[in-house]
Amino acid sequence: MPKRIKRSKKAGLPPGTPIHIGEKRTEKTRIQLISYDESGFFEQEAEAAEEYCAARTATGITWVNVDGIHQIDLLQRLGGCFGLHPLVLEDIVNTDQRPKMEDFGDYVYIVLKMLTTNGGGEIVAEQISLILGQNFLLSFRERESDIFNPIVERIRNAKGLIRKEGADYLAHAVLDAVVDRYFGVLEKREEEIDLLEDEVIADPTPRTLQNIHTLRRDLIFLRKAIFPFRSVIGALERGESPFFKQTSRIYLRDIYDHTVHIIDTLETFRDLATGLLDIYLSSVSNRMNLAMRTLTVIATIFMPLTFIAGLYGMNFKNMPELQWRWGYPAVLLLMAMVAISMQVYFRRKKWF
Amino acid sequence: MPKRIKRSKKAGLPPGTPIHIGEKRTEKTRIQLISYDESGFFEQEAEAAEEYCAARTATGITWVNVDGIHQIDLLQRLGGCFGLHPLVLEDIVNTDQRPKMEDFGDYVYIVLKMLTTNGGGEIVAEQISLILGQNFLLSFRERESDIFNPIVERIRNAKGLIRKEGADYLAHAVLDAVVDRYFGVLEKREEEIDLLEDEVIADPTPRTLQNIHTLRRDLIFLRKAIFPFRSVIGALERGESPFFKQTSRIYLRDIYDHTVHIIDTLETFRDLATGLLDIYLSSVSNRMNLAMRTLTVIATIFMPLTFIAGLYGMNFKNMPELQWRWGYPAVLLLMAMVAISMQVYFRRKKWF
Amino acid sequence: MPKRIKRSKKAGLPPGTPIHIGEKRTEKTRIQLISYDESGFFEQEAEAAEEYCAARTATGITWVNVDGIHQIDLLQRLGGCFGLHPLVLEDIVNTDQRPKMEDFGDYVYIVLKMLTTNGGGEIVAEQISLILGQNFLLSFRERESDIFNPIVERIRNAKGLIRKEGADYLAHAVLDAVVDRYFGVLEKREEEIDLLEDEVIADPTPRTLQNIHTLRRDLIFLRKAIFPFRSVIGALERGESPFFKQTSRIYLRDIYDHTVHIIDTLETFRDLATGLLDIYLSSVSNRMNLAMRTLTVIATIFMPLTFIAGLYGMNFKNMPELQWRWGYPAVLLLMAMVAISMQVYFRRKKWF
Amino acid sequence: MPKRIKRSKKAGLPPGTPIHIGEKRTEKTRIQLISYDESGFFEQEAEAAEEYCAARTATGITWVNVDGIHQIDLLQRLGGCFGLHPLVLEDIVNTDQRPKMEDFGDYVYIVLKMLTTNGGGEIVAEQISLILGQNFLLSFRERESDIFNPIVERIRNAKGLIRKEGADYLAHAVLDAVVDRYFGVLEKREEEIDLLEDEVIADPTPRTLQNIHTLRRDLIFLRKAIFPFRSVIGALERGESPFFKQTSRIYLRDIYDHTVHIIDTLETFRDLATGLLDIYLSSVSNRMNLAMRTLTVIATIFMPLTFIAGLYGMNFKNMPELQWRWGYPAVLLLMAMVAISMQVYFRRKKWF
Amino acid sequence: MPKRIKRSKKAGLPPGTPIHIGEKRTEKTRIQLISYDESGFFEQEAEAAEEYCAARTATGITWVNVDGIHQIDLLQRLGGCFGLHPLVLEDIVNTDQRPKMEDFGDYVYIVLKMLTTNGGGEIVAEQISLILGQNFLLSFRERESDIFNPIVERIRNAKGLIRKEGADYLAHAVLDAVVDRYFGVLEKREEEIDLLEDEVIADPTPRTLQNIHTLRRDLIFLRKAIFPFRSVIGALERGESPFFKQTSRIYLRDIYDHTVHIIDTLETFRDLATGLLDIYLSSVSNRMNLAMRTLTVIATIFMPLTFIAGLYGMNFKNMPELQWRWGYPAVLLLMAMVAISMQVYFRRKKWF
Numbered sequence A, B, C, D, E: 001m002p003k004r005i006k007r008s009k010k011a012g013l014p015p016g017t018p019i020h021i022g023e024k025r026t027e028k029t030r031i032q033l034i035s036y037d038e039s040g041f042f043e044q045e046a047e048a049a050e051e052y053c054a055a056r057t058a059t060g061i062t063w064v065n066v067d068g069i070h071q072i073d074l075l076q077r078l079g080g081c082f083g084l085h086p087l088v089l090e091d092i093v094n095t096d097q098r099p100k101m102e103d104f105g106d107y108v109y110i111v112l113k114m115l116t117t118n119g120g121g122e123i124v125a126e127q128i129s130l131i132l133g134q135n136f137l138l139s140f141r142e143r144e145s146d147i148f149n150p151i152v153e154r155i156r157n158a159k160g161l162i163r164k165e166g167a168d169y170l171a172h173a174v175l176d177a178v179v180d181r182y183f184g185v186l187e188k189r190e191e192e193i194d195l196l197e198d199e200v201i202a203d204p205t206p207r208t209l210q211n212i213h214t215l216r217r218d219l220i221f222l223r224k225a226i227f228p229f230r231s232v233i234g235a236l237e238r239g240e241s242p243f244f245k246q247t248s249r250i251y252l253r254d255i256y257d258h259t260v261h262i263i264d265t266l267e268t269f270r271d272l273a274t275g276l277l278d279i280y281l282s283s284v285s286n287r288m289n290l291a292m293r294t295l296t297v298i299a300t301i302f303m304p305l306t307f308i309a310g311l312y313g314m315n316f317k318n319m320p321e322l323q324w325r326w327g328y329p330a331v332l333l334l335m336a337m338v339a340i341s342m343q344v345y346f347r348r349k350k351w352f
Helices: A049-056 A072-082 A086-093 A149-156 A167-202 A206-237 A246-311 A327-348 B049-056 B072-082 B086-093 B149-156 B167-202 B206-237 B246-311 B327-348 C049-056 C072-082 C086-093 C149-156 C167-202 C206-237 C246-311 C327-348 D049-056 D072-082 D086-093 D149-156 D167-202 D206-237 D246-311 D327-348 E049-056 E072-082 E086-093 E149-156 E167-202 E206-237 E246-311 E327-348
Strands: A030-036 A041-046 A061-067 A100-103 A108-117 A123-132 A136-141 B030-036 B041-046 B061-067 B100-103 B108-117 B123-132 B136-141 C030-036 C041-046 C061-067 C100-103 C108-117 C123-132 C136-141 D030-036 D041-046 D061-067 D100-103 D108-117 D123-132 D136-141 E030-036 E041-046 E061-067 E100-103 E108-117 E123-132 E136-141
Touching: A030 A049, A030 A149, A041 A049, A041 A149, A049 A072, A061 A072, A061 A167, A072 A086, A072 A136, A086 A108, A086 A123, A086 E246, A100 A206, A108 A167, A108 A206, A123 A167, A123 A206, A136 A167, A149 A167, A167 A206, A167 A246, A167 B206, A206 A246, A206 E167, A206 E246, A246 A327, A246 B086, A246 B206, A246 B246, A246 E246, B030 B049, B030 B149, B041 B049, B041 B149, B049 B072, B061 B072, B061 B167, B072 B086, B072 B136, B086 B108, B086 B123, B100 B206, B108 B167, B108 B206, B123 B167, B123 B206, B136 B167, B149 B167, B167 B206, B167 B246, B167 C206, B206 B246, B246 B327, B246 C086, B246 C206, B246 C246, C030 C049, C030 C149, C041 C049, C041 C149, C049 C072, C061 C072, C061 C167, C072 C086, C072 C136, C086 C108, C086 C123, C100 C206, C108 C167, C108 C206, C123 C167, C123 C206, C136 C167, C149 C167, C167 C206, C167 C246, C167 D206, C206 C246, C246 C327, C246 D086, C246 D206, C246 D246, D030 D049, D030 D149, D041 D049, D041 D149, D049 D072, D061 D072, D061 D167, D072 D086, D072 D136, D086 D108, D086 D123, D100 D206, D108 D167, D108 D206, D123 D167, D123 D206, D136 D167, D149 D167, D167 D206, D167 D246, D167 E206, D206 D246, D246 D327, D246 E086, D246 E206, D246 E246, E030 E049, E030 E149, E041 E049, E041 E149, E049 E072, E061 E072, E061 E167, E072 E086, E072 E136, E086 E108, E086 E123, E100 E206, E108 E167, E108 E206, E123 E167, E123 E206, E136 E167, E149 E167, E167 E206, E167 E246, E206 E246, E246 E327
Parallel strands: A061 A136, B061 B136, C061 C136, D061 D136, E061 E136
Antiparallel strands: A030 A041, A030 A061, A100 A108, A108 A123, A123 A136, B030 B041, B030 B061, B100 B108, B108 B123, B123 B136, C030 C041, C030 C061, C100 C108, C108 C123, C123 C136, D030 D041, D030 D061, D100 D108, D108 D123, D123 D136, E030 E041, E030 E061, E100 E108, E108 E123, E123 E136
16 A cells, blocks of 8 residues: 555644645656647647746637646646645645535636546545636646546547537536546446345355445445535536536536436445345344254254263163163163154244 | 446547447337327327428427337437437436436426336336427337326327327326336335235244345335436426426426325335344344253253263262162152252243 | 225326225215304205205305215215315325325315224324315315314304304314324323333343334334324415414414424334334343353353263273272362362353 | 323313323412512512412513412413413423424413433423513423522522513523523433443443433433424524513523533434443343353363263273273373364464 | 533523633643734733733734633633623633634634544543634633644744734634644544454454444544534634634635535544444354354264264163174264264355
């Protein structure tokens, strides 16, 4: 597990001090500049601050995508060009944020979580910050990822509406790409639930228990990451930010529907996971009950028999039965009768 | 189980791209055209796009019912005639939708779930999409079903108000038909609960546990399918869509009442199902307790007896008791006394 | 249990088709007519439709009480006289209704549940429908009952305000009579809870478990029957229906208070019932624990002793201890020491 | 337990009929009259109706405190003097009330519960009714108590603001006195929780279980008694009653804060009590587990040993081992090896 | 544990009587005076009342920080200078307060909790009261602490905006310092949860149970201390107090976000802690099940064997098998067959 920088490190610092909170990283920050309008398209990897500051004043729509948020000085220079409030910079580099939307007059600041499943089936969360202004969009990711590639492709090829619409449509496309990924994460959980459901009834083991626990943890985590985003997207859809035009809002409503659907599904999964644990406990109880009954049946049959055998194994001189000719067969008969009557008793009680 | 196409397949595609999500199907899509007004009635199975596009401009009320949503091109042509927004088409073919209502100005788009019970007692859910315009109604189902037949019959025979009222009354009739089916599904669950209730107290088996789990799953599923429909129908009833006239709203209120009643009943079932699991667990505990006590009683009586027998089965040369004349009867008496006093002890403790 | 007609029977019928849903009945419907004003009073059992249609136009206040709702044709004729909407008639004969209030302009329609306890301690629910118009009240019950008798008596004897006030006061008196009965049903449940509470701690049996389950079922049922009535009476009290005059509303507030108090109490009972089940489970666990410890103590003492006895019961030729003079007493001493040290061990561990 | 008169007794009576519901009592009702203004003070035990009716018209502030509500006629005469609505009288004598506030135009009627702990640690609830008019306050208690003494003392000695302010300040003082007592009841519960917490982990007995149950019952009861009072005092603080002047409302806000704080604490206690039960169950499970393991270890070691001993206790003629010289020591060695290897096995599994 | 003075002590006292409720203390109260404006800075430890009363009328911003609230007379004198309402003084010295905000016209009164973790990992809560007026801030703490030092330092060195902004910015800095500490407390809990999670699955002991219980207690406590603060800071952020200027509110929104995030995290922790207990119970059940099966297997194999051995240990004269030449090997073979078939049976049932 990579080393994380914790939030408590910030206690005592004045507000607006940007401290990178999250996984420690060493990769170089990559800044991708895309400018476009209906007629043209320009793309560049920016190295120097002048390059992206120039982008600020370009005509058409400008999209600055920053991959890597641990180089504080670089972000501060970028923030300077675009007139970002110190509190925004502080929030961008603090990856321990709750999804939120904040209107700063000149731009609106949106934070949300990108969720994917890694090779081992674990959920990976990454924070994405968006700054939407009049004709620009800044996006900040913790590291490079392929999630924005289809959007860039659509810009390059002028596919769909993207080159005809404004920066708000671009922001919507980015939000949509992030939310679409949530479905994959949910489907993974659904598969797990189906597997666990079979396992918990057929053959519950301590391993099953641990898997149920991990599933519940994941669901709690997902809920925490997605739930607050509903009110963010709801507020945008209701038009609380002037940067989203009426025509874009119909698309935001679409994202809002997806988000509500995802949260619904999460609630359903949560109920199912709780159900799984109940079934697990009941299954274990059932098996214990079975073992207990088997033991009781065995003990109840053999204890009296062993006692009778022990009785006639005593060495008293004066035990007349021992001398009887039919003593041994009589005792065997007695034992058989005891065993059979016990069995009849248990069968009547439906014990096996 | 039929193969399903999952939602994650859509990640990365631009919004408004219609992808069929749901069970893979191969049947041909059937398009049923019904035009009517107070004086006349016309019915046709449409084959070519021109036929249903012509329907758009007919006088009177037009109802286009589409059974099968997997032929994307056909739906796109239909959408073209009726001026449907790409997002609507995308939603119609995505059967993994939450019930919702969306106003697009020229028409209102309503999605809900049709629920029935199949032969094996399982719940079958199918998505129904409605497009209600000024004088037309489009309805989309995943496959053919007999649910709309009584409505068609009423139109044919001019029974009730249906030929006198507008497209909104027709939409109400369709919604009513779907919601009425919910009651049958609920009654099936009620029967199951009654059966399980008897079983869980009289003779709980692991099979009972699995049935309780399936019941709970079904209830969670039903809740997810029906709950959001309440706010849909509530919004329509409050007149949030101009396509429902004041006179139709009294009927919508009726459907709203049914929906609230169904959700109430679902909540009740949920509480009952939780209660069943509690009783199951308690019953298993009870039986385990019983087995445990039986075992304890048997062991507590026979262990001392077996020990005494073992004692006098020892082969020490010098064991004077063995030579006594009344040794054997005395030991038998001792054993009887031990057994009786143990029994008295347990009876006093009310152990059996 | 009497045969019930289920709601799913209605699927496919046009809205406003009255189908009697509930217990099948054969008694004749009884229609009771009462007309009164401050000066006079008139009472009659109506047989023919003309009689109660005439009542519609009488001066003063008219109360038509109908006992029995299974004769659809009779109700339709009555509905005709008083101008009832088909949906209202449909709801009156459908006893599977949620308490609700609906304003139809000329009259307000109120549905609620009458709850009583029968001889066997079971809750009996009956649906009561009220139609309150300008100067008339229609009331519909599933069968005859004595619940309205005190009100009729007060009208006969001009006791209290009833003859001086309007139809709204009469409706209030009817609602009050129904809600007052709820307290008796609650008190019955309270007695049960007290009984179960003693039982669950002193001597929990499977019978106790079943009683707790029945109690919880009853509470769920009561909640479902009473909870929606709160918003009905709340809406009336806030003056949402013009048929209740300002002076009557102070009495509605009284009923509202009672309803809230009853729901509060139901919630409390629910918490208590959940507590009972927890205690039951804990009690069973406790007893199992006790049995387990007894068994463990017995086994731990006698197993080593029996082993030692078995050891010296072996028939090896060469076992010198068997020949020793003090061998037998020495073994007895050893056994006593083992038994005593085990006892000391368990006492120290506070096991018995 | 004193005999109680139950609420169901009232079913069928017209509204506004005062019936004393609560503990049956025989003490004489005591009526205490206090009149005061900034300059003077007058105090009297009223015997005849004329005395307190005269008080109604006195100058300054009049406080009539009534201890005992079972003498209906006396209360009716008092109600007559002060113009109380029949429903108010009915509510005053019905001690089974939910805390509430009702505005009757000429006065406001407030009901709340006084809670104290008796010698046996049980909660005693008593209903207190207040009628606040322009310059008078009526207070009704079920029996005498010392709770108002400090207020009377402050009036006598003109301590604080009480003689300078109006009847609303007096009402506030009464409410404050009642709510202040709640803290004592809560602290008692807190002590119980602390005690139970130690007990449940150190040495859980069936007695502990019963105590947890009683605690939960008490908390449910307290919640029911206090929770509705929050909205009462909230409504008063927001100025919904004209009888509380702006200057008094700052003091009501203080009481409101106390009430919210008490409800918060109750919720916390509830969570803690639920936690206690969880811990109890887990503790019992733990101990059962321990007993089970001990038993298993003992049985697993001694059963094979006893079997081996039994084997060589058989009386077959032809058992060569019995004749061997080292047969006995060899068997002893075998037994020791079995016992030791079992122990090693369990130690590895960390079973003891 | 230090002696605490309980709240019930106050019952019966008139409102506005300041009584110190909380830990008994003996340290001298320390009063720190800081005055500053953009150009200058002045700092002093005040001893006499005149000193801090003078501060009231100083130009620039005045911050009076009081450490220790048990010297009632001193606080009363201070309250006199700054015109504090008696109810405010009463609340300041009562450390058993719920976080709240109250507007008194001339100043706003804010109470909140400072939370830290002491050496033993326990949560320490301390009450902080703030009085924010036009150009002054009073802060009251229960004892000295280093939490305000960074703020004082920023004032001294004119770092950041603090010297340029008003008293509201100072208040914000104080609130921010307190809330920042919450993160540390949460991170400590997170570490505990991680530890417990490993423990509960790998090796659950009664100690684990106690730790889970302590964790849940802590979370309940934290929730109670932090939850009400959300609405306090929310109200301030929405501008309900005129003392916070528009420019400061953007910083309050930042604190609000932190608080919401903290509460979110607490809810998550709560769910996780509940999950831990479920896992604990399941783990214990699992281990019991394992012990039970082991016992059953052992008993089921050895009981029949011991019985057979006992059978041939009987001393009947006439037992022909005993005389057979191959009797002993035959019995050994029989025993081996019994043992093997039992093992096969259990293996098939997957019991070990």
